[in-house]
Amino acid sequence: MQSETRVKCPKCGREHSIMVNPSLLEEAAKGGLAQIAIPCGDHVLLAYVDRYGMVRRTSTTLLVTGAGPSFKTGTISINWSSKKLVDESIISDVLGDEYLNAIKDALSGKSIPTPELESLMAKLSALGLLVDKIG
Ligand SMILES: [Zn+2]
Incomplete structure (x- = not known):
């Protein structure tokens, strides 16, 4: 017995379908809600499914790839892809091409900015x- 349910990402609006299988329902029956993690772009959509296969709650969290030493997991407050x-030449002149490329990668969603880069990008935003x- 397997059924499909749809869940909408609260962060980016993308829709995902989840296969609700018996082991998931079993998990939900045990602990109240079963948690599922679905990769969604640069983040992870967390969906909480009850014993009837209904999505009760959703949230998003950072998708962390690699082993950043001090990377804090949490919800991204700034959507860099909209910035x-x-x-670019100012950034290149002042900070160098390495930073420029890192910022461009972060903006295009190719990489997730490190906390250091994110605070730098926040400063750049503040500077206009x-x-x-x-x-
Ligand atoms: Zn999403």
Whole structure:
């Protein structure tokens, strides 16, 4: 007995289908809710399924790849993919190409910014060098 249920990511709106199988329902029957993690872009969608196969709760968390020494898991508060650099040459001149590329990768979703890079990007936003994409 296997059924499919759909769940919408609260962070990006993407829809995922979950196969609800007996072992999942068993897990839910034991602990109240079974937790499922679904990779969703640069984050993970967590869905909590009850013993009837209904999604009761959703949340998102960071998808951490690699072994960053001080990476804190939590919800990303800033959606970097909606931001763009005003002038790449300024970043390149001041911080160097290494940082410019790291920032571009983070903005394009190719990599997850380290806390250090994220705080740097937050500063760039505050300085008006990193702005919301229009449209
Ligand atoms: Zn998502």
